[in-house]
Amino acid sequence: MSTLIPCIIAGGAGTRLWPVSREAMPKPFMRMPDGQSLLQKTFLRACALKDVARVLTVTNREVFFRTQDEYRQLKQPGIALDFILEPCGRNTAPAIAAAALHCAREYGEDAHLLVLPADHLITDQAAFEEAVERARALAEQGWLTTFGLVPTQPETGFGYIEKGQALDAHGYRVERFVEKPNAEIAQRYVEGGQHLWNAGMFCMRADAILRELQQHAPQVLDAVGECLGLSQSKQGSNSLQLELDATSFAQVADISIDYAVMERSTQVAVLPSQLGWSDIGCWRAVRSLAQGDAQGNQCNGETVLHDVSNCYIDSPRRLVGAIGLDNLIIIDTPDALLIADASRSQEVKLIAQQLKRQDHDAYRLHRTVTRPWGTYTVLEEGPRFKIKRIMVRPQACLSLQMHHHRSEHWIVVSGMACVTNGEEEFLLDTNESTFIKPGREHRLSNPGVIDLVMIEVQSGEYLGEDDIVRFTDIYGRAPAAAIG
Structure with missing residues (x-):
């Protein structure tokens, strides 16, 4: 059978899971009770499939290094990694078009593309593997095969798929896709047995989805193809990184694969599945x-x-005392607290949307922010000052940079720091410090074998993360990117 390429689609902000899920640290990075993130679980699920030697991930450029860290922790050395890095989110149709064009070019037009959202939970691995094999058999016949989840309850938060004519012992032609129903219609769907939850997972040959895109969404396919022609790629020993051209990708239509292709095509099949699935x-x-x-x-x-x-009640860092409460959700994070009626949990997205309209940091960032070189945590801030805890991983290095409006005082708490401060370069040991004047070029790196931890005290008239001029950077980030 043709090569199988699992394609993990890691997009979306997960606004209904605010304040844990945020734009710069979205839902796929949420930790489950066993300590693994949803992204890690999706990656392991893909790696465990028969004959899989390569996994493709489509994700935002801003979370690329965090995604690499998540995969690295799982130690899957036999799996090659491809990344398609989006400069901005344009929904699932452009993401899948880019993945299909990439796979057709690199691994053959007959390659099987298994599209997996990065933020779903599947607890029955054996059932998942069996469903993938059945889906591949349909895909080999030219069907765009979607996995329809057998509903366990009337659910108004999901779209549905209506089964049509049987194609084999397991799969059916899709009669139609149905938008999220009201409670009465959802109840009828469960009782009737002809409707399945739409999980947004697909298995299809690269040439089949490209053919259907050309027929039903040619503007999307052409625009993505043009973008790929302008994009830069980097090849490593066991990885390939394709960074989509920002200007051309921003012009691609923002449209889902369901609207662009699946609801229009006559070549869509559905495979009823029971996988222990939840979209969390x-x-x-x-x-x-x-x-x-x-x-x-x-x-x-x-x-x-x-x-x-x-x-x-989720409050891992702070004691919560409560009296006389019933049916509430309480989520406590270092900089934001959510209190909601449990029956209205779908409406949490309204808070996230309001914060976005206000351009509030709590929509985008946590107090602790991940960077390619490590993390920084805002400990305290006020007029004309900000205090951060900075952690730099061994052998990692911040960019050579300069700030117009702020000075910085660095104090090493543990580890060893190599500092560039103007024309000087020197080492700082634990309990030693240095002062960076405004307008002076500087760089911080960790030459040691343990994490470097330091406290940074910023002072100045403007302390925004965009006050940076970046001169050189080993991670290839744009000069206008955020701190470090």
Whole structure:
């Protein structure tokens, strides 16, 4: 059979899971109770498939280094990694078009593309592997095969797929795709047995999806093809990195693969599946993963409760005391607190949307921000000052840079720092410090074998993360990018 290329689509902000999921650290990076992120679980699920030697990931350029870190932690040395890096999100049709064009060019037009959202949970690996094999048989016949989840309850938050004519012992032609129904219609769907949840997972030959894109969404395919022709690629020993051209990709239509192709094509098949699946789309879905106490409460972190029932409390860093509560969701993070009626968890996205309209940092960033070289955490800030904890991984290096409006005082807490400060280059040991004047070129690197931890005190009239002029950077980031 043809080469199988799992394609992990890692997009979307997961706004219904705010304040844990944010634009710069979206839902795929959320940790599950076992410590693994949804992205890691998706990657391991793909790697475990029969004969898989390469995994393709389509993700945003800003989270590329964090994605690499997530994969590196799982130690899958036999798996080659391809990355398609989007400069901005343009929905699933452009992402899948880019993946199909890439796979057809690199691995043959008959390659099987297995499209997997990065933020879904599947608990039955054996059933998943069996479903993939059945889907590949349909894909080999030219069908765009989608995995339809057998509904376990009336669900108004999912789209549905109506089964049509049987194609073989397991698959059906898709009669139609159905938008999210109301509760009454969802109940009828469950009772009727002809409708399945639309999980957004697909298996198809590269040439088949390209043919259907050409027929139903030629502007998308042509624009993505033009973008790929202008894009730069880097080849490593066991990896390939394709960075999409920002200017041309921004002109591609923002459209989902369902609207662009699946709802229009006559070549779509559905495979009814029972995979132990959840899209972890809201806090109600997250709480269903945890065991409740005698009062129906699920708590992560230290709590003191009195007359509290049916509540989900996630506060790993701070004690929560509660009295006389019922059916609430409480999510505590270092810089934001969510309190919501559990029956209205789908509406959390309204808060995230409002924060985005206000251009509030809490929509985009956490207090701790991941960078290619490590992390920084904002400890405290006020008028004309900001204090950060900076962690630089061994052998990692920040860019050579300069700030117009702020000075920086660096104090090494642990490890060894190599500092460029103007014309000087020197080492700083634990408990030693240096001062960086505004307008002076500087760089920080970690020449050691353990993490470098330091405290940075910023002072000045403007302390925004965009006050940076970057001269050189080993990670190839654009000069206008954020700090470090």
